[in-house]
Every structure is written in structure tokens, then in C-alpha cells.
Amino acid sequence: MSHKPTITDSLEFPQNSMIPRAAFGLGFAGLIASFIGYFLQPDQFFFSYIVSFTFFAGISLSALITVMLHHITKASWGTVFKRFFEVFSSNIWVWAIFFIPVLLGMHNLYHWTHPELFDKASAEFDKILYGKSAYLNQTFFIVRQVIYFAIWGWLGHKLYKASVEMDKTSDWGMTTLMRKISAPGIPLFALSVAFAGFDWLMSLDPHWFSTMFGVYFFAINFQAFWPVMILLVFFLQRQGILKDTIKQVHIYDLGAWFFAFTVFYAYIAFSQFLLIYYANLPEETLWFYNRLEGGFEYIAYGLLIFRFALPFLLLINREAKRSRFMLGLVSVIVLVMHFLEIYWISMPANHAGDAHGLHFSWIDIATFLGLGGMFFGLFFNKFKKESMIPQNDPKMDECLSKSYHH
Amino acid sequence: MSAPAKKKIEEQPKLHGILGEFRNPKALYDVAALTVKSGYNKFDTYSPFPIHGIDKAMNLKKSKLGWIVIGHGLVGFCGALTMMYFMAVMDYPMNISGKPFFNAPAWVPITFELTVLLSAFGAVFGMFFLNGLPKLNNPLFNVDRFKKATDDGFFICIEAEDSLFETEKVKELLKEAGATHIEEVYD
Secondary structure: OOOOOOOOOOOOOOOOOOHHHHHHHHHHHHHHHHHHHHHHOHHHHHHHHHHHHHHHHHHHHHHHHHHHHHHHOOOOOOHHHHHHHHHHHHOHHHHHHOOHHHHHOHHHHOHHHOHHHHOOOOOOOOHHHHHOOOOOOHHHHHHHHHHHHHHHHHHHHHHHHHHHHHHHHOOOHHHHHHHHHHHHHHHHHHHHHHHHHHHHOHHHOOOOOOOOHHHHHHHHHHHHHHHHHHHHHHHHHHOOOOOOOOOHHHHHHHHHHHHHHHHHHHHHHHHHHHHHHHHOOHHHHHHHHHOOOOOHHHHHHHHHHHHHHHHHHHHOOOOHHHOHHHHHHHHHHHHHHHHHHHHHHHHHHOOOOOOOOOOOOHHHHHHHHHHHHHHHHHHHHHHOOOOOOOOOOOOHHHHHOOOOOO | OHHHHHHHHHOOOOEEEEEEEEOOHHHHHHHHHHHHHOOOOOEEEEOOOOOOOHHHHOOOOOOOHHHHHHHHHHHHHHHHHHHHHHHHHHHOOOOOOOOOOOOHHHHHHHHHHHHHHHHHHHHHHHHHHHOOOOOOOOHHHHOHHHHHHHOOOEEEEEEOOOOOOOHHHHHHHHHHOOOOEEEEEEO
């Protein structure tokens, strides 16, 4: 009944665009500045680095799960965004290279890497960490990282390749292949991301543990993924790219995901806090105690207001999710809060020197711009190589002719 | 059983509205737009399946349900906090592992639950209220042809309550719009 929707936009990213080069330039400048920071304040550098690293790795990881969910549910809501997700997730393997500085700085970052803690004769002997040494030891840590990045890299690369091939051959059998990859991919993803959360951020405070931390780690990253997508689409459309292909209805869906996972984030983050607060066991409460003093309490209360309450109230109305201004505003707020939340999780563990208490360093900004520049440089560099939407996807027509139900 | 039946015969049957049948969704869509243009606002359309965009053609305003829900939600939110404040701070304060009587984090789950519960009540019963439910009978059921509305009939009924309603004018409107069948509906 419905006629085939036509695409009027160019589907090729403008090859002479300055965007990839500008991003790489910013990235190199930031990384060089960070490298100088390493010589001046090594501890600060490594903590700043893990914060920014997690921020951008989280975007790629969230993109990967979104691609897999899209395949497994045979969804059509986001077919126009699928290439974005695929490019983000296919770049995860590069992030393994950017993990090397973390491995080099393990001794600065992770208290549990100090050998004297496990030496019974030493005065520093730590019975609790000794009990955890089967998991928290350097060899197994490195092995785990290899496993995580192998899983993510393989899934991201495979799904991207298959989708690009479908662009060229129109072979819809590829959708079956992608579904077959995604089905086991989702549980693998869930476990590996949970453990990555334990390794990267939770083990910064090795005495502390929270069984919810894995899902908490996923929740913060996944909430922050939607504002990245929203702002990226706004940015591209402002350059005249995909202006008519990505319509208001598609952006509305991004807003709906954003709203839903704002609530999910709040539910998870608060549940973790409430259980620990109510049980009031010293081994668990200490983590929150350190994060509710020395200036960090401002971030904690800020999260409650600016990462949940305000976005919730601003986006609850349907009209708000159709307003570009409102979506853009809330996106910026939440991304700032996301950075501050990872900062708030990580930094109190940096007890070296006079680093106690909240104070920002220029190295925080340098690593953020450095890794961010590289991240988006890599993104655009890959994005410009293929069509910007999976043009021969069987769900494409359905996605393009979508309209509001109300 | 016999008494109401008798009464019905004595009473003059009240005109409910004029029912027009149309051939297909497009015709119904067009007549809905035409009806709005002619100034009627007390009318409704009936079809076997949802018709995309008919709400726009009928010039339906956005449902007020959202406001009912948020009202209930706020009552639940404030009610929960008031209740717990009265119980745990004023009426029967208890020392639970040294925590303050006014224990905001511990109150969140109950506040959340009551907000959600009352919002859900507001949504369901508000929907009933706005739809005029429960309604045991509708005058349209007196029309035999109306059964087609669940099968292959597309109907519009312009109701007598409308301030512009004049039987002849309405019939003419429907006829000009291409109705295949026009019928007066009595209550």
C-alpha cells in the first residue's frame, strides 16, 4: 500500500570534510599535553586517564549492545542510526591499544598491585586483599582485559562487516547472520561489561565491593550513550548531513531511550546506595563515606539533581522530546554529569600526595580532549568510508516511512 | 420487565444523532475533516481498525489524561511523605540502628511505590472517566447496520447535542460527502 520512501540526501560523508582531521588534531594535542602531565604528576595523570578512558569506552560499549538488541528484536526504529552504532562498536578494538597506559600505570592506579600486601611477613600485609588475590592479581587482570577486548572487538567488527556487505550485495541473508552473532553476543557482553566495571573502577578501592556494580557500570554508560547520539546527529544535521533522512520521529526515539534509561540509571544507582546505607556495614559504607566528604558530596548531590531529577522532569513531557532545544540542553547536562560521576567513582581512590579531597586538574581536561579527539577522529574516519545509513537493510523502508502514532 | 417497556412506548423517542455509513477509511477521513470544517464538534467516527491520522482530521484535542495522572502522582508522592513523617517522626518515633527519624533515603522506596500506584490508578480510572465508562448501553446499538463497525463498516455519527445540529442540514452534509447509508439514531 505505502509507496517506497525516497532518500534525497547524499549518503556519502563529505570526503573533503575537515571534521576527522580536526578531531585527530585535537586528540594529538590533548595526548601530548597529557604526556607532559605524566611527567609532572604521574598519579594524577593515570587517574585522569582512566576516567576519560572509561567515558569513551562506555560510548562504544553501549553502541555495541544497541546494535545487538536491534538485530535480535528485528527492530526498525533505529535503522537510520544503525551505521552510527556499528562504527562506534567496530572501533572498540582500537580502545584496547589505548588501554596500554592503564596497564603501565597499574601500580599508580590499583592499590592491590603492591606485592607487600600479600607478604605475610610484611607489616603491610592485608588479610582481606590476600583473600582476594586469586582474582586481583596482575596476570589475571591482564588476561581478563585481553578476553574483554577480544569479545567486544570481534562482535563489533563482525557486525560492522556484515552490515557493510549487505549495503553492497543486498543479500538479506546477512540479517540472519547478524542475528546469530547477536544472540550469544548479548550474554557475553553482559558478563564482560560487568567484570570490566569491577576491574576498571571498582578495584580502585579494592577493599570495597558491590554486587550491583556491574549493572551500575552499564547503567551510567548506557544512559550517557543517548545524549552522545542526540548531539552527534544535531551536529551532523547542522552541517547539512542526513538532514532529511533522519527525521524528527527518529530523534524522538533517541529521546525516549534517553528518558527511559535516565530512570533506569536512577533506579540502579539509588538501589546500590540504599542497600549499603541501610545495612550500614563498615566494609561497604566506607566507599560512600569517602565520596560524601572533601567536596565530593557536591558531585553526589549534583548527580541526584542533574543526572536524574532535572532530566526526568524536563523530558517527561512528549513535546519536550520533540524539541531540539530541550533535548540538546538535557544531553549536555547529562554528559557533564556522566563525566563527573566517573570522576566521583575514581578520584577518591587517589590518595597519593596531597590529592585528598576534590580538586580538578588540567590533566583531567587534557586526557579528556586527547582521548575524545581520538575517539571521534576514529569514528569519522571510519564513518566516511561507507554509506552513512545501511541503505539495503530490509527494515530501511519501514524506518524511513515511520510517523508519530499520535 | 413490563413496566419500563410500557414507559418507553408512551415516551417520545429522543433523537441521539444522525449516523452515516461510508465506503472506506479515506471517505471517513474526508467526512471527518468536512464535519469539523462545517463547525460541528460533537461527533465521533467508528471503524473496524484504527485509521492513521483520523484524530487530526477530527480535530481531537490532546487528551487531558496526562494531567490527571500527574495530579494523582503528586498526591501519592506528598501523601507518602506525610504519612511516613507522621508515623516515624511524630506519632511513634523509633530508633532504628541510630538512624535519624527523618530518614530520607529509606523513605524513597515507599514514596516511589505510592507515586506509581496512584499514577496507575489515575491513568486507568481517569481513562474510564474521560471515556464515560462504564457505559452499559449506547444508542448506536439500536441501529442494526452499526454491527458492521466491527467488520467492514465506516461510520460517523453527528450527535443531536451539538449546538449547530439540525436534522435536515446534517443529513444533507452526509449525503453530499458520499454516505452510502444515512439513518436517524434514537435513544
